[in-house]
Amino acid sequence: MKNTIQKIWRFYVDGFRGMTLGKTLWLIILVKLFIMFFILRIFFFPNYLNSSAVGEDKEEYVSRELIDRALGDPPSSTPD
Template sequence: MNVFKKVFLFYYEGFRSMTLGKTLWMIILIKLFIMFAILKVFFFPNFLSSKGDTKEEKSEYIVNEMEKRTINN
């Protein structure tokens, strides 16, 4: 049996024989779904991406923000 098949069977049998692990995996998958498919997509966009496409535009935005925040002092 080649090594890849051995590794596959190791994990396959491991997952199949889980008892408590099945509940835990369910929690992990639900959690990851909430994190990546809901929170990341709808609530945590990359803010700077909306301010510019290139690195120059983003750095320009940051400098303007910094200047504004210190001028406002």
């Protein structure tokens, strides 16, 4: 099993060493992933759970939001 894993690892390492255009493409892919998961998350996906619910209220807040959204009711501003 260990020998098979080493063969697979060497196959990919040798293939990556032989790439010329592929390295540039992988760099572009990694930069795009960094932008999507780190930069955009900061600006467009704020953490509403920490701002709206504190402590033990997080579970109730999430369940209330899921029920309200499923029913199409406007979100309630005060806890039940």
